[in-house]
Amino acid sequence: MAHKMIGRRFVLGLALAGTVAAVAPAAAAEEVVNVYTNREPGLYSATLDEFTAKTGIKVNAIFSEQGLAERIRAEGENSPADVLITVDIGRLEEAVDLGITQPVQSEALESAIPAQFRDPKDHWFGLSLRARTVYASKDRVKENALTYEDLADPKWKGRLCTRSFQHQYNIALVAAMIVKHGEAKTEEWLKGVKANLAKKPSGGDRDVAKDIAAGACDIGLGNQYYVGLMTNGKNEDQKKWAEAIKVILPTFKDGGTHINVSGIVMAKNAPHRENALKLMEFMVTPDAQRVFANVNYEYPVRPGIEINPLVKSFGELKPDAMLVADVGKARAKASELVDRVGFDR
Numbered sequence: 001m002a003h004k005m006i007g008r009r010f011v012l013g014l015a016l017a018g019t020v021a022a023v024a025p026a027a028a029a030e031e032v033v034n035v036y037t038n039r040e041p042g043l044y045s046a047t048l049d050e051f052t053a054k055t056g057i058k059v060n061a062i063f064s065e066q067g068l069a070e071r072i073r074a075e076g077e078n079s080p081a082d083v084l085i086t087v088d089i090g091r092l093e094e095a096v097d098l099g100i101t102q103p104v105q106s107e108a109l110e111s112a113i114p115a116q117f118r119d120p121k122d123h124w125f126g127l128s129l130r131a132r133t134v135y136a137s138k139d140r141v142k143e144n145a146l147t148y149e150d151l152a153d154p155k156w157k158g159r160l161c162t163r164s165f166q167h168q169y170n171i172a173l174v175a176a177m178i179v180k181h182g183e184a185k186t187e188e189w190l191k192g193v194k195a196n197l198a199k200k201p202s203g204g205d206r207d208v209a210k211d212i213a214a215g216a217c218d219i220g221l222g223n224q225y226y227v228g229l230m231t232n233g234k235n236e237d238q239k240k241w242a243e244a245i246k247v248i249l250p251t252f253k254d255g256g257t258h259i260n261v262s263g264i265v266m267a268k269n270a271p272h273r274e275n276a277l278k279l280m281e282f283m284v285t286p287d288a289q290r291v292f293a294n295v296n297y298e299y300p301v302r303p304g305i306e307i308n309p310l311v312k313s314f315g316e317l318k319p320d321a322m323l324v325a326d327v328g329k330a331r332a333k334a335s336e337l338v339d340r341v342g343f344d345r
């Protein structure tokens with residue numbers, strides 16, 4: 001497995017030392033925290049540098065797209081990992097299920113993060129929010145408001161594009177639908193959405209914008225931050241895709257918008273527990289939240305923090321009140337339903 005490293009070199013010896021206590025003032029300068037993350041290093045560097053500047057704690061970060069939770073489990077008691085930062089309730093729950101996390105009680109985390117965006121058992125904490133939105137053709141879609149339930153309306157027949165419904169972003173949406181309406185209604189909804197597909201599910205969220213720009217479909221599902229990344233990125237094609245669409249923040253009927261999280265867990269065998277806690281608490285301070293959410297066009301998890309202007313232009317976010325943890329619990333059932341209706345076939 002290849003890893004990119006950011007910050008200082010990652011020293012595996014740390015794990016074996018079982019070290020804690022800094023003895024002399026000189027040793028205090030050696031304070032470290034080891035971060036495993038599958039989020040792009042660029043998202044954090046500014047935040048982590050700021051953390052080091054404020055606390056003197058060096059951050060060793062290991063970046064890998066896949067397999068970090070499994071790696072921590074394989075490393076076992078000798079794992080140097082202090083925290084794991086990742087996206088999606090699916091990945092957070094997987095980390096908990098693998099037994100590599102520990103509960104964290106922190107007044108700072110509890111007061112900064114609304115209860116619905118953290119684990120009721122304190123094993124994971126949301127750091128930023130992502131909305132499952134609708135991308136719609138500026139030219140061909142008049143609607144500026146929609147419900148998720150509307151996506152099954154036959155008026156969209158042959159007009160809808162999406163990535164695989166087994167992808168974690170859509171699984172979480174289906175799981176949320178189960179939490180709202182139960183399995184039977186969710187299955188009906190899935191059949192209705194499938195019947196509206198313009199083409200077989202494929203690609204990623206950006207491809208939905210691409211397909212809409214090309215006229216292959218008129219609406220589709222996508223996370224809000226891709227629109228920021230496409231609009232302000234270096235890829236000229238993607239800029240055009242983003243220009244062709246508008247973002248609608250759908251809500252559930254009698255509810256709000258489906259929210260997923262990026263989040264952080266403390267590793268079960270974290271060798272630098274104190275420093276890990278400091279980092280976790282730092283990540284939800286107003287300054288860190290502003291930077292962290294802004295870089296990836298996400299919503300800060302801490303209420304009252306300024307939102308990126310482009311993201312703000314999509315409209316006011318009204319998160320559905322359900323617990324993200326409940327969405328996590330319904331994921332297996334959601335995957336089963338997606339399979340049963342043959343959504344991706």
Ligand SMILES: [Fe+2]
Binds near residue numbers: 223
């Ligand atoms: Fe994504």
